[in-house]
Amino acid sequence: MKKKILQADNPVTEVHDLTVTYDRKPVLWDIDLTLPKGSVIGVMGPNGAGKSTLIKAMMGLLPLASGYVKMFDEKLDDVREQVSYVPQRGTVDWDFPALVKDVVLMGRYSKIGLFKRPRQSDKEIAMDCLRKVNMEAFAERQISQLSGGQQQRVFLARALAQHADLYFMDEPFVGVDMATEKAIVDLLQEMSAKGKTVVVVHHDLQTARQYFDWIVLLNTRLVASGPTKEVLTDELLAETYGGKLTLLNEVSQEIKNKEFPNREE
Amino acid sequence: MEALLEFLSFQDPSVRMVTLGAVILTASSALVGSFTFLKKKALIGDAVAHAVLPGVCLAFLLSGEKNPLLLIIGAFITGWLSLNIIDFVTNESKIKEDTAIALVLSVFFGFGILLLTFIQHGDYAEQSGLDHFLFGQAASLVGEDLIIFLSVGLLLIALILLFFKELTLISFDRQFAQTSGLPVKWLELLLTSMTVLAVVIGIQAVGVVLMAAMLITPPAAARYWTDYLPRMVLLAAIFGAFSGFSGALISYVSPAMPTGPWIVMVATTIALLSILFAPARGIIFKMKRQQENQLKILTENILKSFYHLGQKHQDMKHRYSFDEIHSIRPSIPKPRLKKGLRVLEKEGFLRKKENSYRLSAEGTEKGKRVVKLHRLWEVYLTEYLYLDPDHVHDSAETMEHVITPELEKKLEEMLNYPDRDPHDEEIPYT
Numbered sequence: 001m002k003k004k005i006l007q008a009d010n011p012v013t014e015v016h017d018l019t020v021t022y023d024r025k026p027v028l029w030d031i032d033l034t035l036p037k038g039s040v041i042g043v044m045g046p047n048g049a050g051k052s053t054l055i056k057a058m059m060g061l062l063p064l065a066s067g068y069v070k071m072f073d074e075k076l077d078d079v080r081e082q083v084s085y086v087p088q089r090g091t092v093d094w095d096f097p098a099l100v101k102d103v104v105l106m107g108r109y110s111k112i113g114l115f116k117r118p119r120q121s122d123k124e125i126a127m128d129c130l131r132k133v134n135m136e137a138f139a140e141r142q143i144s145q146l147s148g149g150q151q152q153r154v155f156l157a158r159a160l161a162q163h164a165d166l167y168f169m170d171e172p173f174v175g176v177d178m179a180t181e182k183a184i185v186d187l188l189q190e191m192s193a194k195g196k197t198v199v200v201v202h203h204d205l206q207t208a209r210q211y212f213d214w215i216v217l218l219n220t221r222l223v224a225s226g227p228t229k230e231v232l233t234d235e236l237l238a239e240t241y242g243g244k245l246t247l248l249n250e251v252s253q254e255i256k257n258k259e260f261p262n263r264e265e
Numbered sequence: 266m267e268a269l270l271e272f273l274s275f276q277d278p279s280v281r282m283v284t285l286g287a288v289i290l291t292a293s294s295a296l297v298g299s300f301t302f303l304k305k306k307a308l309i310g311d312a313v314a315h316a317v318l319p320g321v322c323l324a325f326l327l328s329g330e331k332n333p334l335l336l337i338i339g340a341f342i343t344g345w346l347s348l349n350i351i352d353f354v355t356n357e358s359k360i361k362e363d364t365a366i367a368l369v370l371s372v373f374f375g376f377g378i379l380l381l382t383f384i385q386h387g388d389y390a391e392q393s394g395l396d397h398f399l400f401g402q403a404a405s406l407v408g409e410d411l412i413i414f415l416s417v418g419l420l421l422i423a424l425i426l427l428f429f430k431e432l433t434l435i436s437f438d439r440q441f442a443q444t445s446g447l448p449v450k451w452l453e454l455l456l457t458s459m460t461v462l463a464v465v466i467g468i469q470a471v472g473v474v475l476m477a478a479m480l481i482t483p484p485a486a487a488r489y490w491t492d493y494l495p496r497m498v499l500l501a502a503i504f505g506a507f508s509g510f511s512g513a514l515i516s517y518v519s520p521a522m523p524t525g526p527w528i529v530m531v532a533t534t535i536a537l538l539s540i541l542f543a544p545a546r547g548i549i550f551k552m553k554r555q556q557e558n559q560l561k562i563l564t565e566n567i568l569k570s571f572y573h574l575g576q577k578h579q580d581m582k583h584r585y586s587f588d589e590i591h592s593i594r595p596s597i598p599k600p601r602l603k604k605g606l607r608v609l610e611k612e613g614f615l616r617k618k619e620n621s622y623r624l625s626a627e628g629t630e631k632g633k634r635v636v637k638l639h640r641l642w643e644v645y646l647t648e649y650l651y652l653d654p655d656h657v658h659d660s661a662e663t664m665e666h667v668i669t670p671e672l673e674k675k676l677e678e679m680l681n682y683p684d685r686d687p688h689d690e691e692i693p694y695t
């Protein structure tokens with residue numbers, strides 16, 4: 001079978017037997033993988049492959065049809081503080097009355113705790129993170145006045161401000177210019193050297209080789225998971241991007257149409 | 266008039282109480298409403314307002330008395346139930362939220378009216394005043410009732426202040442709030458409950474039908490004035506409080522008037538004024554700014570033409586008749602040109618004698634500056650954006666009016682004070 005799933009020696013997160021459905025239609029089948037600590041990890045696959053779905057399911061934003069997810073060997077709810085998520089863009093109302101620095105400061109809320117106001121140190125961290133994504137000049141701007149790429153960078157800064165140990169970023173570089181993308185990747189690699197783990201959904205095969213230590217190839221089912229060199233092979237890529245999944249899709253559609261249960265109960 | 270003065274003197278303790286009541290009720294609705302507004306759930310308020318009616322009637326029927334605490338509890342239960350049914354229907358079926366709201370609203374309200382009619386036709390000694398729930402009557406807020414309503418209002422204000430940060434986050438980005446470990450479900454439950462409570466007590470002041478307006482109108486008006494959330498929420502509270510105050514006043518001056526419609530009228534007027542006059546976002550402000558820009562372009566273009574003519578005649582003080590000026594810029598309609606000339610004369614840039622005009626010293630300077638900016642911008646476009654010299658004129662026609670003195674200085678330094686523009690015309694400096 002054309003697949004290659006390697007286990008990490010020092011796993012920071014474990015996905016076991018994960019199946020996710022929308023409206024009964026399975027969009028992720030039986031995903032089983034581990035991701036290594038202290039690395040920058042790329043999640044790749046064609047549009048509709050289920051990359052966003054995988055990340056959302058791991059972040060507990062979608063109900064799981066089966067399986068479980070563990071982070072730092074714990075349930076996500078016990079380690080939320082250590083995990084940060086940057087959604088694919090376009091999920092918020094950018095006309096919301098807030099300044100850029102206010103949005104980045106939101107990354108600190110869970111650390112500040114209920115009832116309390118942000119401390120000076122929180123504000124400094126927020127500014128520092130804005131600097132890291134080259135947006136400090138925009139700190140006082142109303143968020144509705146940002147371009148798409150700038151919005152993306154603000155969300156990145158907000159995630160950085162969380163000072164988490166494990167980051168999930170869904171296509172963080174969409175609309176971000178090459179120079180900034182490069183600077184952010186350098187930053188992510190620096191972070192991974194300090195033991196943090198960053199999972200990035202990414203589309204560009206060219207840059208993937210330089211950016212990532214570990215790659216997950218996904219197309220409805222898991223095709224590969226392992227160190228970049230071993231996984232980015234023509235064969236596995238062909239399987240991910242060219243593989244014929246029409247039959248699988250037809251079956252999925254059938255399950256939805258006939259309202260079958262996904263598993264025998 | 267006499268009643269008005271009497272009211273404003275606040276001598277009568279009951280006036281003080283009623284006013285205080287109306288102000289706190291409307292301010293707390295506006296505060297809670299700010300977050301419903303930001304969450305784009307404006308219609309929710311309407312649903313709850315209608316859904317509390319059966320709760321009020323049931324509480325009255327079951328207890329047989331008009332105890333405010335019981336009425337609030339009854340209202341809270343059905344209001345809360347309605348919101349959860351709306352959520353349930355939206356999540357579990359293909360029905361969209363607006364349809365779900367419409368369905369739930371009419372079912373609950375219909376049932377409420379049914380009960381109210383039943384009560385009015387039965388012989389309940391205490392039933393008079395229940396219909397205040399329909400239209401609101403601030404003046405009926407007295408004694409123990411008032412204390413209870415006030416406490417709820419103050420509780421709401423305190424909750425908003427305590428949870429300001431978290432409510433902001435769940436309104437802006439629910440998903441992020443959830444993944445960063447905030448108790449989102451719990452916070453949303455809190456906001457829902459606060460919305461229901463705000464509606465339940467607000468109804469005392471404005472009544473069922475208009476309650477939604479009290480939640481949404483003040484924040485919508487406040488949004489026009491600021492982009493800073495804490496300021497927006499504060500303004501909403503002030504707008505709400507002012508409407509409540511006015512309502513109480515009207516209620517006092519003519520007791521037969523229902524308070525609700527007046528409160529809402531005042532709030533709506535504030536919103537209307539905001540839409541028209543708020544700086545930066547207001548319609549009038551935008552129109553005025555556009556007009557000012559148009560006038561600036563017109564007058565600067567006229568001065569520029571004078572300057573060009575002066576150079577041609579080698580005499581900056583040369584006089585020109587109106588027709589001569591018009592023949593240079595035939596695209597400007599004559600009345601517009603007349604207006605421009607009049608403004609320039611008034612501001613001292615042109616001197617008029619009989620029917621002819623000449624540049625003043627200031628006018629010469631200003632005309633020269635416009636020409637300079639035009640040519641500098643052309644140099645900039647060719648040197649920095651590599652545009653062909655024959656493609657730069659149109660952009661310069663606009664930019665010459667836009668460039669501020671600071672930008673002008675930067676431009677000069679960046680280009681190192683060039684002598685000639687891409688068309689080999691001289692760039693005039695002072």
Ligand SMILES: Nc1ncnc2c1ncn2[C@@H]1O[C@H](COP(=O)(O)OP(=O)(O)OP(=O)(O)O)[C@@H](O)[C@H]1O
Binds near residue numbers: 046052
């Ligand atoms: N809310 C939803 N309801 C129903 N189906 C959905 C929903 N969201 C996604 N899907 C389906 O699930 C599948 C996986 O979607 P997902 O968004 O995870 O893809 P993706 O790999 O992130 O794609 P992209 O590269 O376009 O972001 C797609 O076939 C999509 O049509």
Ligand SMILES: [Mg+2]
Binds near residue numbers: 052
């Ligand atoms: Mg996606």
